Amino acid sequence: MKYLMSSDQQIKVEYNNFRKRISKVIRTVVEVQSLQNLPENYTMNQREELVSEQKHKLKALEVKFKKKNDQFNSELEKLIRERLITSEIASSLMNDHATVKSISKNLIRATKLLYIESNYITAHVKLEESDSGVIDAGE
Numbered sequence: 001m002k003y004l005m006s007s008d009q010q011i012k013v014e015y016n017n018f019r020k021r022i023s024k025v026i027r028t029v030v031e032v033q034s035l036q037n038l039p040e041n042y043t044m045n046q047r048e049e050l051v052s053e054q055k056h057k058l059k060a061l062e063v064k065f066k067k068k069n070d071q072f073n074s075e076l077e078k079l080i081r082e083r084l085i086t087s088e089i090a091s092s093l094m095n096d097h098a099t100v101k102s103i104s105k106n107l108i109r110a111t112k113l114l115y116i117e118s119n120y121i122t123a124h125v126k127l128e129e130s131d132s133g134v135i136d137a138g139e
Helices: 009-037 044-081 087-132
Strands: none
Touching (some): 009 044
């Protein structure tokens, strides 16, 4: 992130795009995380519907980022061809883009594992326990 505070307008645009990308992922993570705090009176179907919506939202985010990656590569090539940035800056942008891409991908993956899949599993276990009359030892 060597050129993060650059005065060059083209570089500012790219770093602002990096910030937006990570912000969108974090915002979505917080939304998905809020599924952990649903009231107890939500039915299994309501919970599954909410989880499904969040799954689709994460998938849409992945698809959008794939398109943005392609756009970034095209834009970077254009900036280099038109000599609007140096090869050193281009290299730095590529490395930073790879870092942002990795952070985004791993945050989405962790969110799916921690909140989507675990919500689904926990909800089904609770439902099965209540259906079978199993009483939690803590009660």
